[in-house]
Amino acid sequence: MTPDDAARLLAACAAFDNRQPSEIAKQAWAAALRDLPLDSDTFDAVARFYSAPAQPGESGRRWIEPHHVRTWRTKIRDERLGATIPAYEPPAQPETGSEFTRRRRAQLTAIADGRETAIPVGSLTGGPHPSVARALTTVGRPIPEDDGEQPYMPADFRERVGMEARPPELSVPCPKAGCKAPARQPCKTPHGRRRQQAHQARIDAAGDQQ
Numbered sequence: 023m024t025p026d027d028a029a030r031l032l033a034a035c036a037a038f039d040n041r042q043p044s045e046i047a048k049q050a051w052a053a054a055l056r057d058l059p060l061d062s063d064t065f066d067a068v069a070r071f072y073s074a075p076a077q078p079g080e081s082g083r084r085w086i087e088p089h090h091v092r093t094w095r096t097k098i099r100d101e102r103l104g105a106t107i108p109a110y111e112p113p114a115q116p117e118t119g120s121e122f123t124r125r126r127r128a129q130l131t132a133i134a135d136g137r138e139t140a141i142p143v144g145s146l147t148g149g150p151h152p153s154v155a156r157a158l159t160t161v162g163r164p165i166p167e168d169d170g171e172q173p174y175m176p177a178d179f180r181e182r183v184g185m186e187a188r189p190p191e192l193s194v195p196c197p198k199a200g201c202k203a204p205a206r207q208p209c210k211t212p213h214g215r216r217r218q219q220a221h222q223a224r225i226d227a228a229g230d231q232q
C-alpha cells in the first residue's frame with residue numbers, strides 16, 4: 023500500500039482508538055505493509071482487531087500496529103479458504119508443473135479473495151481410474167482356464183485383490199439339470215452363455231467334497 027493508502031487505513035484505526043493523523047505514521051505504515059493491498063480484507067482486519075474479545079492477561083487500551091493488520095488479514099483469508107481445496111479443472115491444453123503451480127496459486131488467491139468458491143474436501147467425488155474399475159468388475163468372478171474374454175490382469179494383481187486362479191466349485195462338475203457343466207468349465211445359462219457365478223448346487227457339491 024502507498025502512503026496515501028496507509029493514511030486511509032490509519033483513519034479507519036482512528037475511528038476505534040482516536041489516534042491523531044501524522045505524516046510519520048503514514049510513512050511508517052506504508053513501509054511496514056508495503057506488500058499488502060488496501061482492500062476490504064485489510065479494513066476488516068482493523069475491525070476484527072478491535073472487536074476481538076479480550077485475551078487472558080490483556081489489559082489497557084488496545085492499540086493496533088501494522089503486524090496486527092497483517093495477522094488478522096491472513097486469518098480472515100484463511101477462514102475463507104477453510105478446510106477446502108479448489109476442484110481441479112484441467113485446462114484445455116496440457117500444462118507443465120510450473121504452469122500448474124502458477125494456476126493453482128491464482129486459484130487459491132481467488133478463493134481467499136472470495137471471488138471463487140471452494141469445494142469442501144469431503145464433497146469431492148470420483149471413482150477409481152477406469153483401468154482399476156475395469157479390473158475390479160472381475161473380482162470374485164470365476165476365471166475358467168480357457169477364458170479369452172477376461173481383461174488381462176497381472177498375476178500379482180490377482181493375488182493382491184485376493185482372487186483365486188480358479189474358484190473351488192469349478193473343481194467339480196455342476197450337478198444342476200440343464201447346466202451339467204463339466205469340471206473346470208464355467209456354469210451356463212439356459213441360453214448356453216457363461217454364468218457370472220456357479221450354480222448354488224455346484225458350490226454346495228464342492229463344499230461337500232472338501
Ligand SMILES: [Zn+2]
Nearest residue numbers: 196201209221
Ligand atoms: Zn451349473
